Amino acid sequence: MSQNMTAPAPLAITHLTVAYGDKTVLWDITWQAAPGLTAIVGPNGAGKSTLLRAALGLIPSIAGEARFFGRTLDEVRNRVGYLPQRASVDWDFPATALDVVCMSRYPRMRWWGRVPKTERDAAYAALDQVGLADLADRQIGRLSGGQQQRVFLARALAQDADLYLMDEPFAAVDAATEQAIIAVLRRVVATGRSVIAVHHDLSTVPAYFGQVLLLNGRAVAAGDVKSAFTPDSIARAYGGRLNVLEQAVAEGGLQ
Amino acid sequence: MTAMDFLRLDLPALLAAILACGLCGLLGSFLLLRRDSLLGDALSHAVLPGIIAGFAITGARAGLPMLLGALAAALAAVFLISLVRRVARLESGAATGAVFTSFFALGLMLIEATGARSVDLDLDCVLFGQLESLVWLEAQGFASLLDPATLAFLPRQIFLLAAASLVLVGLVALLWRPLHLLCFDPDYAAAIGLPARGLELVLNLMVAAAAVAAFEAVGSILVVAMLVCPAAAIRLLTDSYRAQVLGGAALGAALGALGYALAGPVPAVLGQDFALNAAGVIGTLGGLTVAGAMLLRQWRSGAPKSALISG
Amino acid sequence: MSLGYNTLVVLAGCALLGLACGTVGAFALLRGRALMADAVGHAALPGVVLAAMIVATLGGDPRALPPLLAGALVAGVLGVLAVQALTRGRRIREDAAIAIVLSSFYALGVALLSYVQTMPQAAQAGLGKFILGQAAAMRAEDALWAGGIAAFSVLICLALFQRLRAACFDPDYARVMGLSVARTDLMLLALIVIVAVAGLQAVGLVLVVALLILPAATARLLTHRLPVLLVVSALLGALSGALGAAASAVEPEWPTGAAVVLAGAIFFTLALLLAPERGVLPEAWRRTRRRIAATESHFLRAAWEAQEAAGAGPGTAGDRWTPIAALAAARGWSEGHASRLALWLGLRGLVARADGEIHLTPRGAAAARRAVRAHRAVEIHLLGLGATDIAGADRLADLVEHGLPAEMATRLLAEPSSLPASPHALGSKP
Numbered sequence: 003m004s005q006n007m008t009a010p011a012p013l014a015i016t017h018l019t020v021a022y023g024d025k026t027v028l029w030d031i032t033w034q035a036a037p038g039l040t041a042i043v044g045p046n047g048a049g050k051s052t053l054l055r056a057a058l059g060l061i062p063s064i065a066g067e068a069r070f071f072g073r074t075l076d077e078v079r080n081r082v083g084y085l086p087q088r089a090s091v092d093w094d095f096p097a098t099a100l101d102v103v104c105m106s107r108y109p110r111m112r113w114w115g116r117v118p119k120t121e122r123d124a125a126y127a128a129l130d131q132v133g134l135a136d137l138a139d140r141q142i143g144r145l146s147g148g149q150q151q152r153v154f155l156a157r158a159l160a161q162d163a164d165l166y167l168m169d170e171p172f173a174a175v176d177a178a179t180e181q182a183i184i185a186v187l188r189r190v191v192a193t194g195r196s197v198i199a200v201h202h203d204l205s206t207v208p209a210y211f212g213q214v215l216l217l218n219g220r221a222v223a224a225g226d227v228k229s230a231f232t233p234d235s236i237a238r239a240y241g242g243r244l245n246v247l248e249q250a251v252a253e254g255g256l257q
Numbered sequence: 258m259t260a261m262d263f264l265r266l267d268l269p270a271l272l273a274a275i276l277a278c279g280l281c282g283l284l285g286s287f288l289l290l291r292r293d294s295l296l297g298d299a300l301s302h303a304v305l306p307g308i309i310a311g312f313a314i315t316g317a318r319a320g321l322p323m324l325l326g327a328l329a330a331a332l333a334a335v336f337l338i339s340l341v342r343r344v345a346r347l348e349s350g351a352a353t354g355a356v357f358t359s360f361f362a363l364g365l366m367l368i369e370a371t372g373a374r375s376v377d378l379d380l381d382c383v384l385f386g387q388l389e390s391l392v393w394l395e396a397q398g399f400a401s402l403l404d405p406a407t408l409a410f411l412p413r414q415i416f417l418l419a420a421a422s423l424v425l426v427g428l429v430a431l432l433w434r435p436l437h438l439l440c441f442d443p444d445y446a447a448a449i450g451l452p453a454r455g456l457e458l459v460l461n462l463m464v465a466a467a468a469v470a471a472f473e474a475v476g477s478i479l480v481v482a483m484l485v486c487p488a489a490a491i492r493l494l495t496d497s498y499r500a501q502v503l504g505g506a507a508l509g510a511a512l513g514a515l516g517y518a519l520a521g522p523v524p525a526v527l528g529q530d531f532a533l534n535a536a537g538v539i540g541t542l543g544g545l546t547v548a549g550a551m552l553l554r555q556w557r558s559g560a561p562k563s564a565l566i567s568g
Numbered sequence: 569m570s571l572g573y574n575t576l577v578v579l580a581g582c583a584l585l586g587l588a589c590g591t592v593g594a595f596a597l598l599r600g601r602a603l604m605a606d607a608v609g610h611a612a613l614p615g616v617v618l619a620a621m622i623v624a625t626l627g628g629d630p631r632a633l634p635p636l637l638a639g640a641l642v643a644g645v646l647g648v649l650a651v652q653a654l655t656r657g658r659r660i661r662e663d664a665a666i667a668i669v670l671s672s673f674y675a676l677g678v679a680l681l682s683y684v685q686t687m688p689q690a691a692q693a694g695l696g697k698f699i700l701g702q703a704a705a706m707r708a709e710d711a712l713w714a715g716g717i718a719a720f721s722v723l724i725c726l727a728l729f730q731r732l733r734a735a736c737f738d739p740d741y742a743r744v745m746g747l748s749v750a751r752t753d754l755m756l757l758a759l760i761v762i763v764a765v766a767g768l769q770a771v772g773l774v775l776v777v778a779l780l781i782l783p784a785a786t787a788r789l790l791t792h793r794l795p796v797l798l799v800v801s802a803l804l805g806a807l808s809g810a811l812g813a814a815a816s817a818v819e820p821e822w823p824t825g826a827a828v829v830l831a832g833a834i835f836f837t838l839a840l841l842l843a844p845e846r847g848v849l850p851e852a853w854r855r856t857r858r859r860i861a862a863t864e865s866h867f868l869r870a871a872w873e874a875q876e877a878a879g880a881g882p883g884t885a886g887d888r889w890t891p892i893a894a895l896a897a898a899r900g901w902s903e904g905h906a907s908r909l910a911l912w913l914g915l916r917g918l919v920a921r922a923d924g925e926i927h928l929t930p931r932g933a934a935a936a937r938r939a940v941r942a943h944r945a946v947e948i949h950l951l952g953l954g955a956t957d958i959a960g961a962d963r964l965a966d967l968v969e970h971g972l973p974a975e976m977a978t979r980l981l982a983e984p985s986s987l988p989a990s991p992h993a994l995g996s997k998p
Contacts, residue, residue: 289664292661292663292664293663294661294663294664294667295603295663295666295667297667298606298667298670298671302774341840344840344846344848345785345788345789345840345846346846347597347785347788348600350600350602350603350663351597351600351602351603351781351785353603354602354603354606354777354778354781355778355781355782355785355833355836358774358775358777358778358781358782358829358833359778359782359829359830359832359833359836361774361775361829362775362778362825362826362827362829362830362833363826363830363833365700365823365825365826366822366823366826366827366830369821369822369823370822384678384699384774385678478610478671478674478675478678479671479675481667481670481671482668482671482672482674482675484667485664485667485668485671486668486671486672489660489664489668492659492660493657493659493660520679530686531682531683531686532682533679533682533683534678534679534681534682536675536678537675537676537677537678537679537680537681537682538675538679539675540671540672540674540675540676540678540679541672541675541676541679543668543671543672543675544668544669544671544672544673544675544676545672547654547668547672551653551654551657554657554659555657
């Protein structure tokens, strides 16, 4: 993988191993993301969400670490944005679309008092980016599924980050919304930022993304879509898993 | 009923009711939004052994040891509930139920075992509160309200409630935004670097503190009622976070005042010679308010809802 | 302490009620409905008080049980209906609805109770006992009622076993099979109301929910199989009832309700700590044992490989002595740690120690050989798949080898009893 040796990778993962209880989900993942639009694909249970969450420190890992732009997450937290999987939030919650987007700016504000105008404007601009500016004052439960997903995308974008980690940004949206979202992501990447997105639809990977990581518990293939996203590597990723060893891990217990 | 009677017999209780119910109404909104309303039920029952232990260890009928005991019991209960949930893999409601009923039973046993019953720490007051027994016989007239020396004779429950209100209202104001995010999406809060775990603990402590402060005045059942009913009623009527939190507090305080008036002073004014248990009336009003809010909501949405804009 | 007739009656009554609550509680817990009993229990108070008031006004004996229980039943049903009504709009969740119903109904009961206290008939003398239970006042016919209810609820649970099982574990499948889940749910709720109301006498309405949760939760810790769970839960309920009643008989000031619940809580705590599969202590013990076994095998393997590196050749151990310090360096351990391990393994007869050096005993050698085989089997397998590089294979094998059953190692290697050379360089920490 040819790298620009002077600029550290947006995300560099080394020897990451994660287990849930007895089951290993990821093992010994070593991978560096190149700048631009990267897709993470793999079968169900391959550990794609787990990879993002472990990198962000939301779940503990047995081994390994993640570096963002060459630093730890705590050092560059304001440069990393996150769009979680379509969450189990209470859609009845008393919050408008603008409220939800403002939430990502909370770390920049004091905890009390009114939301400063600059932050509101930033949130509004993010909503505008996803085409929902005129629905800013609508309670989130009254939005359609596609609109709700776009609100959460706006929330991530409002973090004004250099790297966005997105977990299934296209889940449960219709075709029109999907086009709208990919247009937003392309605009974001054009300004020099990076997006790493877990993606579930193999057929759209070459059209939407420039780089790819094929994951199935371990890193199967990574790199340029042209070179890494081949029928052979796809078959290896979606073929059977190392079942013998998985079972052994479960029975042996990890230290 | 004369003004002097009001000042001496009713004012303290009224104050206590307003403060206790308002405080619980304030914190109840957060529990409701986090779908954790049963924690209020749990905490009001779980504090019993702590209170009895505090009393038994120090022999003091008053204040601090019982308070600390109550807080300790509340913390222990919160900890055990999450432990039981994890280890026994019980769902949240059942784990909560198992822990707080065991604590309450332990408290009941302790009352007998430590002879607390004989020293007037009685169970009725734990369950039903003792609003009616809060009196301020030292008051001489309305001027007493401005006289610190006389004010010092107000029942200590009122001072406790006032102090708790100051602290907790201050905390809510201070943590306004983090609490908003914590209630809505705790996962995301952690992801952007907010100390979500710590905030959850602080919130639980705040609820415990409110319950403990209100407990002595209005009893455990009313604490449960006020931790859920005002918040639920407001929830049925508004979609604004600010209205929810502030409305819950205001409604709670109003119910406290109204319920107290209906229980004691009103029958007296009407010449009836009985008084209903004030805590009971307030709690009943709470339930009626929720029912009323439900009807109001259904009546409001009788008009056709605006269609969702598609796409 | 002689067991008088009265004591036996109370014992029997409490045990039977415990049995009923345990049985129904099992299904209630599995279906996530256990806390409904809390709502029912607290909601019963106004019903009991109103019933007493009505009876007293009509001139009857306000302490007679059946009308009071009937009042409790009606109020309990109303409480359940109120919970359903509140949750229908989806604005209020079930946890909040239960809290609303239990607290406001109870408050109504308290208010009514304070009114009743002013009535000349002093009807309330018997009513306070419903709050915390006063099984000591149980009469023979009350115990008979308890027995009847217990039998009834057990029979219904047995009759509805299949439906209840389906509703608990796979409601969608049940619907597909044509079993109406909604109706089963309703029947379960009805059962909860009945046993909760019945349980009021023994433990009182504040604590009755404990009797539906604790025996069932304890049984859940002990078994996976539903029929066994049902029986264990019922037995534990009965036992808690009996023990609590007995304790209260021995120490009359101890409130029976609290004693019964505490008995249940003690069983639950014991199961939490000691249950063979899910208990806290067995689990911790298993983890520790696994860790010890893994560390032992790492040590033995390092010893074996050290001798291979010293020229003993693959497949032979030789009787060579190896310095402990070298093993420590190979595994990245501190010398103190390695020495302690050597001491431990010496006690187990797997190594012999002298002067800071060890050599493997025959038993130790056999164990070491097994460990090395397993490790290399995994390494070779991984490398053959092209899954990782040499260092990675070594690292992963470290994690995995302990769980690898012997037959699997045999399967993975071409020649069953051979010992291949090590893919990774010996003597260096990966």
